[in-house]
Amino acid sequence: MDFSIPAEFTTATEKFDSFIKKDIIPHLPIWSHQEELPRTFFHNMGRQGWFGLTFENGCLKRESALKESLITEKLARISPGSAIAALAHVDLGLICLFLFGSPAHQHKLGKAAVEGKTVMCLGNTENIAGSDVAGIGMQATKTEGGWLLNGTKAYVTNGWVADWGVITAVSDPDADRKRRLSMYLVDLNDTAIRRKKLNKQVWIPSDLTRLTFSDVFVPDDHLLGKRGRGLHQILEIFTNSRVPIAALTLGTAAGAFDLAVEHMQKRKIFGKHIMDFQAKAFETSDFYAKLESARLMLHKACWLVDQGEDFRQASSLAKYLSVEVAREVTLWAADIFGAASVIREHPIHKYPMDVWGASLGEGTQDVQKLIIFRQIMKG
Numbered sequence: 001m002d003f004s005i006p007a008e009f010t011t012a013t014e015k016f017d018s019f020i021k022k023d024i025i026p027h028l029p030i031w032s033h034q035e036e037l038p039r040t041f042f043h044n045m046g047r048q049g050w051f052g053l054t055f056e057n058g059c060l061k062r063e064s065a066l067k068e069s070l071i072t073e074k075l076a077r078i079s080p081g082s083a084i085a086a087l088a089h090v091d092l093g094l095i096c097l098f099l100f101g102s103p104a105h106q107h108k109l110g111k112a113a114v115e116g117k118t119v120m121c122l123g124n125t126e127n128i129a130g131s132d133v134a135g136i137g138m139q140a141t142k143t144e145g146g147w148l149l150n151g152t153k154a155y156v157t158n159g160w161v162a163d164w165g166v167i168t169a170v171s172d173p174d175a176d177r178k179r180r181l182s183m184y185l186v187d188l189n190d191t192a193i194r195r196k197k198l199n200k201q202v203w204i205p206s207d208l209t210r211l212t213f214s215d216v217f218v219p220d221d222h223l224l225g226k227r228g229r230g231l232h233q234i235l236e237i238f239t240n241s242r243v244p245i246a247a248l249t250l251g252t253a254a255g256a257f258d259l260a261v262e263h264m265q266k267r268k269i270f271g272k273h274i275m276d277f278q279a280k281a282f283e284t285s286d287f288y289a290k291l292e293s294a295r296l297m298l299h300k301a302c303w304l305v306d307q308g309e310d311f312r313q314a315s316s317l318a319k320y321l322s323v324e325v326a327r328e329v330t331l332w333a334a335d336i337f338g339a340a341s342v343i344r345e346h347p348i349h350k351y352p353m354d355v356w357g358a359s360l361g362e363g364t365q366d367v368q369k370l371i372i373f374r375q376i377m378k379g
């Protein structure tokens with residue numbers, strides 16, 4: 001078994017560190033204040049090749065899952081809110097073009113999306129259905145030359161800034177539950193779509209937006225994948241995106257852990273540094289062990305993806321473990337800062353909040369347990 005990280009990935013992550021210092025950290029206060037990521041964020045990420053996909057000879061190509069996880073973890077250590085915006089663009093939006101897009105779709109949007117000039121998102125969750133994906137209600141009605149979309153997508157990351165959205169809708173209401181949905185590529189600048197930015201407290205500065213569709217015309221050639229295969233396709237997207245969201249969650253935990261360790265070495269209580277209390281030293285070791293075990297699971301999932309093996313259970317295990325660990329670590333880390341941690345602007349404050357977001361996206365912990373259990377029963 002080889003646990004080493006390939007040298008080219010280490011070089012890439014070192015280069016990414018410099019990118020974070022120059023192109024992310026100086027701008028975070030203003031982005032957080034505006035609760036919105038500017039287009040320059042996506043453009044700089046894309047221009048420098050940090051999205052994990054390339055566009056070559058008219059086609060999208062995927063780089064290594066391990067490399068993407070290392071980059072995502074790094075970004076999430078500093079800003080989980082920026083990391084989720086990148087993830088929503090790539091692993092919820094762009095990936096649909098890669099997995100289900102025709103050569104024409106890839107040609108139309110692939111290059112601009114890889115370069116971050118075009119921003120993408122995915123709208124699936126509605127007020128009536130989140131975990132129960134098949135229960136969504138948005139209607140896709142067949143009309144001449146295309147479809148008319150009506151309904152509301154309740155929680156869409158990047159919905160405020162995105163140019164194109166991947167939208168699920170009921171195309172075949174009378175079909176079997178597994179065959180009712182289709183997936184559409186939708187131009188979000190259509191005037192028949194209303195966007196409402198929601199007031200949230202997690203994953204700042206990314207936006208969370210409600211999209212309301214009133215007779216939005218989508219041409220036939222914007223059907224993504226096959227008619228009636230939308231449920232199957234969206235579940236495949238979530239299986240894939242659980243790997244980067246596990247990396248994001250682990251990065252969130254690791255970012256909080258690093259801040260806490262630094263603080264414990266500086267802050268004196270009862271005449272000695274917090275770190276010199278053996279109880280705190282033991283807690284630090286405990287949490288480090290948990291972080292490392294979640295990271296091992298994540299890297300195993302990445303390895304399976306990169307080998308082309310079945311990673312369904314591994315991606316759920318990685319997401320499940322990273323959320324469990326991150327919940328514990330981030331609350332512990334916030335405690336280490338005492339009262340200061342509750343102040344919104346304090347650097348530690350965002351981490352426990354952002355794990356809250358991570359526990360919901362790409363399926364809750366209950367949903368991960370269902371998937372893990374199903375795989376146990378199969379195997």
Ligand SMILES: Cc1cc2nc3c(=O)[nH]c(=O)nc-3n(C[C@H](O)[C@H](O)[C@H](O)COP(=O)(O)OP(=O)(O)OC[C@H]3O[C@@H](n4cnc5c(N)ncnc54)[C@H](O)[C@@H]3O)c2cc1C
Nearest residue numbers: 122123124125129130131155156157357360361362364366
């Ligand atoms: C910050 C943020 C960003 C998001 N971004 C997006 C996005 O970009 N696109 C998008 O489409 N969605 C997005 N979502 C929505 C997210 O995917 C859903 O919140 C999630 O899938 C859960 O769905 P729900 O909120 O409807 O909860 P529900 O499905 O109603 O779940 C409620 C509770 O029931 C539990 N539960 C569900 N099923 C079972 C079961 N079978 N057995 C036992 N318990 C169960 C859940 O674990 C949960 O505790 C985002 C959410 C947040 C918070």
